Amino acid sequence: MTGGQTAALVGLSLVAAALGWLKWKRPGWYWVGFGWLATVMRLLWTYRSVMEACGLTEQPSRSRVILAAALHRMPDRALPKPRRIRITRFGLVLRIKMLPGQDVQDFDAATERLRHSWRMQGVHVRSLKPGFLEIRLIGYDVLRNVVMPRDVPAAGLLKVPVALRADGTAHMRNFRASPHELVVGATESGKSVYLRALVKELAKQPVALVGIDCKWGVELAPFARRLSGLAYTPDEASDLLDVLVEEMIQRYELIRASQGLGTGVAVDEITSDVWGLPDDLRPAPIVLIVDEVAELFLIANKSDEKRRDHMVTQLIRLGQLGRAAAIYLEICGQRFGSDLGAGATALRAQLTGRVAHRVNDEASAKMALGDISLRAVSAATNIAIDRPGTAVVGLLSGGWARIRSAFVSLDETAAVCAQFEHLAPDIPALAPFRPRRTALPSQGKQPA
Structure with missing residues (x-):
């Protein structure tokens, strides 16, 4: 082997090693620079064979059969037609025109086969309009290192981004569309980080934040400057x-x-909720955050039972009637099941949004996601312990998705709450519960 060949071999080895390091440490950079090209070539080269193997082809049309017979050839099966391939920071977006007789469920059932055939991290399917669907191919594990996309849609009042979905899009918490939400997760599962992300974004809006933290306020007290009420x-x-x-x-x-x-009132001026009121009359929205809801259900003796039943009844009333009054619930807990006591199932029925982090018992996952999908329950119980912040969320469309919150520290959220302290609405009824700031005890030594 000549010196030039040796140098070329060493150079190729270094390039391969660099690409391998880049793919492992900076998968996003690798995808944007090199990965998408190989994937597009593989997709175009194997499209027909993969569609046939996945059962996504149909019988050829009559005109194709007649033409093939005239040419003494076997007609090919009809393929769903790819209309456009768009490259994104996370993968590819393939727009497809379906064949007559196909629906989105046919492609959704084949997502795992498509993922392995095209060697992708994930495949997600959604309908666009009648006859067309979108297949989102994810090139790498976007939930390993969460980076929120830059093109997050403009968040409106009570609509904030809180996590990243496995398909590379931002997960939005929309209180107007899903008024109440249940968030479950074991210790160190990332439930508190999800809650911090929510508080951090809501603190920037003219919304009254009210907290119930029966852990003597250790979770919510750092946000006291922005809270309109807090119970310990x-x-x-x-x-x-x-x-x-x-x-x-x-x-x-x-x-x-x-x-x-x-008489004399226009029809379009009649409303059944606060959002139809004039701006000068509309009260500020209230978001009630309950941390460790199980503490509200626990009783130590017979005298506590009456208080427990009363609190649960009030929570159920807020869940049933609060939406029209712009009062919203965010119920969090390590576990949530019917064994908590009377009213637990009735309360869950009012909580449209469901988020399940890693849980210690299957009952909590079933309570949160059982009425959405059994696959979602299985996904929630299989979340790895070394992936805190990962969760399974029920979507407003009726499906489910994996999400993961970007890490938000306690002091970061507290700093945002202090910065936007002036946005806390003045609600006189909550004045007695407004947390008061107290000076920290001195850390110095006491004189002898």
Whole structure:
């Protein structure tokens, strides 16, 4: 082997090693630079064979059969027609025109086969319009190192990005579309990080944040400067829930008084919720965050049972009637099951949104996702312990997806809450529960 051949071999080895390192350490850079080209070539070269192997072809049309007979050839089966391939930072987006008789479920059932055939990290299918669908091919594990996309849609009031989905899109928490949500997750599962991301984004909006934290406030107290109310114990939580229910009733009375049931009122001025009220009359939205909801259900003796039943009843009332009054619930806990006691199942029925992090028991996953999909329950119970922040979420479309929250530290969220302290709405009924800042105890030594 000559010196030139040796140098060329060494150079190729170094390039291969560099690409291997880049693919492992910076998969996004590798994909944008090199990965997409190989994937597009593989997709175009194997498209027909993969569609046939996955059972996504159909019988040829009559005209093709006649033409093939005239040429003494065997007609090819009809293929779904690819219309466009778009390269993204996370993978490829393939737009396909379906054949007559096909539907989105046919392609959704074949996602695992398509993933292995094209050697992709993930395949996600969604309908665009009648006859067309979108196949999103993910080139690498986007949930390993979460980087929120730059093209996040403009967040409106009560609509904030909180995590990244496995298909590379931002997961939005939309309180207007899904008023109440249940978030479950074991210790160190990333549930608190999800909650911090939510508080951090909501703190930037003119929304009243109210908390119930029966762990003596250690989770929510750092955000005190932005909170309009905070309860540390079950007794305080009971009083706070009573105030919120009374506030809800007053808002309904305001809506009824503003409907203008007399003559001369335009039809488009009649409303059944606060969002139809004029801006100067509309009360500020309230988001109630309950951390460790199981603490509200626990009872130590017979005297606690009455308080427990009363709190659960008030929570159910807020869940049933709060949406029209712009009062929303974010219920969090390490576990949530019917064994918590009376009212647990009724409360869950009011919580449209479902998020399940890694849980210690299958019952909690079933309680959160059982009425969405058994595959979602299985996915939630199989979340690895070394992937904190990963969760399975029920989608408004009826399906489910894997998400992962970017790490948000406690001091980062507290700093944002302090920065936007002025946005906390003034709600007189919540004034007694407004947390007060106290000076930290001195860390120096006491004199002898």
